[in-house]
Every structure is written in C-alpha cells, then in structure tokens.
Amino acid sequence: MSLAERLEKALGPQGVIADAAGMARYLTDWKRSVTGEALCVARPASTGEVAKVVRLAAEAGVPIVPQGGNTGLSAGAVPLPAGRQLLLSLERMRAIRACDPVGLALEAEAGCVLQTAQERAKAEGCLLPISFAAEGSATVGGVVSTNAGGVNVLRYGMTRAQVLGLEVVLADGQIVRGLRRLRKNNAGYDWKQLFIGAEGTLGVVTAAVLRLVPLPRHQVTSLLAVESPAAALELLALAQREIGDQISMFELMSPTSVELLATELGRAAPIEAGGGWLVLTEFASSLPGLAEAAEAVLAAALEQGIAHDAVLAQSEAQRAALWSLREHLPEAELRAGPSAKHDVSVPVSAAPAFLAAADRALAGEPSPPRVNAFGHLGDGNIHYNVLLGQAHDVGRINRLVHDVVTAMGGSISAEHGLGQYRVAEWARVAPPEEVALARSVKRQVDPQGRFNPGKIFGD
Ligand SMILES: Cc1cc2nc3c(=O)[nH]c(=O)nc-3n(C[C@H](O)[C@H](O)[C@H](O)COP(=O)(O)OP(=O)(O)OC[C@H]3O[C@@H](n4cnc5c(N)ncnc54)[C@H](O)[C@@H]3O)c2cc1C
Structure with a gap:
C-alpha cells in the first residue's frame, strides 16, 4: 500500500489530497518563488491524527513538511523542489x-x-x-x-x-x-x-x-512625515520621553515605499511626504487623556522640526486607512516585480546608520537597485528589500546587505526565519559555535531528520 493509501485509511478521504491539481496550492510559497514536490498532502483533524501521520511517514521513511497558512516569507512551509516529502497541513485543526x-x-x-x-x-x-x-x-x-x-x-x-x-x-x-x-x-x-x-x-x-x-480602551493612531530615518529615531525618542509606556507601534516607510503604494496600488498618504519618510505610530491605554497626550507629542514634533506634517486618525475608518498603507506594502512590492528581501535587525539606535551603510554598499554596484525599506523601527527591524532588475546578482546583493548587518551586530533574520531562503547566508555569517549548538539540538530532538529537511541547516 502506498503512503497516500495508508494515510487515507487512517484519516478518511478528507484527510488526504494526492492529485496534482489539489496539491498545487500547498506546494508554492506566498512569494511564488519556490515550488516544491510532495507525495501527497495529509490533513489530520486532531492531535491524535497528527501523531498517526508522523508514525506512518516514519515507517515509510518519508520526511514531513508542516504547513499552516503558507504565508511564511522564507519558503519554510513548502517542500524542497525535489525528493520524497509529505506535506502536513494543520488547516483542519482550527478550534x-x-x-x-x-x-x-x-x-x-x-x-x-x-x-x-x-x-x-x-x-x-x-x-x-x-x-x-x-x-x-x-x-x-x-x-x-x-x-x-x-x-x-x-x-x-x-x-x-x-x-x-x-x-x-x-x-x-x-x-x-x-x-x-x-x-x-x-x-x-x-x-x-x-x-x-x-x-x-x-x-x-x-x-x-x-x-x-x-484590551486598551483608547488608541490613537497617527502618521507623520519626517525627512530621514534619523529624524524618525528622534521622534521615537521624543515619544518615549513623553508617553513611553503607551507606545504600541512605531513603523517606518521609506520614500520608495510611498512611491510603490501610489504607483502599484493607487494608494496615497493623506499627508505630504515631500519625498521623505513616513512614520506610523499607535499609542494605546485604558486610562483617559491619551488623545491629549498624543496631540502634545505631535505638536512638539512639528514645533521642534522633527516632523514636517502629521495627521491623527479621528475615527476607526481613518485609523484603518492609515494602517492599510503599511499593510499593503508587501503587496505593492510583490506587484512591482521580483525583490531580494532582507528581514534584518540592528540595535534600534543603529537603524539610521544601517540604512545609510547598506545604501552605500549597493551604490557601488554597476546598476544600483531601488530599495524598498520599511519596518518596525521601534524594535530595530528593517525590511530592506531590494527591487531586482535583470542585471542584478541576488546572491551578491544578499551578501553585501548581510555583511553590513553582521558588522553592526545585527541579525539576518529578525522575524521571518531562515526557511529555505537564508540557509546559505546563515551558514556564512553565523558564529560556528551557535550553528553547532543548533545542530546538536536538531540531532537530539529529530535524530532521523524527519522534520522539514533543507530548512534552517540546508541538509
Ligand atoms: C503580507 C505578509 C506580511 C507579513 N508580516 C509579518 C510581520 O510583520 N512579522 C512577522 O514576523 N512575519 C510576517 N509575515 C510572515 C509570517 O512569519 C507568517 O505570515 C506567519 O508567522 C506564518 O504563519 P503560517 O500559518 O502562514 O505559517 P506557514 O507559512 O505555513 O509556515 C511557516 C513555518 O512554520 C512551520 N509550521 C507551520 N505550522 C506549523 C506547525 N503547526 N508545527 C510546526 N511547524 C509549523 C512551517 O514548516 C514553516 O517553516 C508576513 C507574511 C505576509 C505574507
């Protein structure tokens, strides 16, 4: 009996997909840049069924690739392009x-x-x-x-x-x-x-x-235009001094981000970015007086010349409209064509220096690419995404950016993980003792290499 047949016996007909058309959506990643191969897709409906799938796959010597919503940005949830693998989707376990x-x-x-x-x-x-x-x-x-x-x-x-x-x-x-x-x-x-x-x-x-x-009872969302990442950091410092424990979010968008939103999706910011950067902030609290405190921060930022324009959402609809700018950035970028994504982090106060140094490193390239930089400035996580043209060598661009990050004591994967994309780069820049320790954990917990081969370690 094939593995698919055994699985169907254990999980019932809803528990297995084995035809190519049915499997297609599980096998390509969100960025549509990697398509893998699987013997079939198992869809267990309970923890007990997951355990059965793991045992049956082990008996057949077939490694398992777990998958949730397949929205990961490192191609960790799709199988490798070749080899015998089983895709295990958790989509039926939703309770x-x-x-x-x-x-x-x-x-x-x-x-x-x-x-x-x-x-x-x-x-x-x-x-x-x-x-x-x-x-x-x-x-x-x-x-x-x-x-x-x-x-x-x-x-x-x-x-x-x-x-x-x-x-x-x-x-x-x-x-x-x-x-x-x-x-x-x-x-x-x-x-x-x-x-x-x-x-x-x-x-x-x-x-x-x-x-x-x-749940905080009050929240105040605002969008500010600043000249540079350094000014955005000044704004963060001001907000931390004045309203510190109530800052929930502090997001940065570059001039290229603003342009892509307009050209790819027809979305314009409600303030004049003036070719500069935008900062989206949210403050939240259950105590009264938040709106006044937030207004005071914005007024101070404008008076001190840290920001040159600002808007404060006056309703839930306005809040959603401001957030939709930030949330649509990945889609705008996807529409603009291929990109080399760098999900990096550096110490928060080093973020402006990182952006300047990475830009300088790319400016030396024969055909300097456009960069869509945006991200969670409040925690030092920048998505430094390089828009690729025909002339660009992705591997070289990755190395240039990651070398800048590493030199600043940063991480080449702040939040998206290594998946398939960053395996070689992690092996190149990570301290060997850290990789060795991670390998020994993997050997101990998964000695036969049954789970997600080729991810994190690349072997
Ligand atoms: C538009 C967009 C914006 C995003 N923004 C952010 C962001 O701001 N911050 C951020 O951190 N991430 C962001 N992400 C990526 C984010 O990591 C994923 O969206 C999410 O965490 C993965 O959830 P998922 O269910 O889709 O997992 P999948 O993509 O299915 O899987 C991701 C990884 O987890 C493993 N996995 C999944 N389920 C299980 C399980 N049950 N058991 C064991 N392993 C499992 C997979 O094998 C894979 O390695 C964004 C993605 C998109 C598309």
Missing part, C-alpha cells in the same frame, strides 16, 4: 479550545487563523498582541513556529513572549501535552522554547496557549 478573560489566556489548535483568535480575544475584552499584515491567513501553529514579530513587538515582545503552553508531536509520534496556563513555571527546562521559532524542524505544534492582555 479555539478555551478563552479565559480573567486568567488572560487563550488555547487554540495549530490551524486556527490568527485573526479568528484575535477576534475571540476581543469579544472577551482582551487583546492577543500578535499582529501583522497576513493575520487573516496565518495560523497559530505557523506564528508559533516562526516566532512571528509584527507591529506589537515594541510593547509586548515577539510571539515567544506570548506563549504560555504548547502541545507538540515529536518525531516518534509521541504527544507532549504542555498546554499549561502558568505565568510561572521553573520546573525543569522550558522545553517549549525549542519549538517556538523552530520552523517545523523539530516537531509538529498541534496547539498553543497564548497570553492575552487587557
């Missing part, structure tokens, strides 16, 4: 098992869409503080497995900081049920940390308990 608004915790299955979990938390008066443009498709399991960042990191931290408990299926099919809701637990190693950000290379995440926070 929210519990939401506790007093204990501030939500338990959801891995295939639950992030937005669905956010909406449930909101309905209970809570905020699930993980948010980014793909939240309508990304899943809890994918978010945990990529340790996703997004726009709330400045205030609440990465996904890692929101995970209270995990349930995982290991390489031998064993289920580890660690769905605790504890804020404090120092009993032994905190093993769940290994699976957060592991990009599906150590096991399958089947459910998670996520930390919630009280």
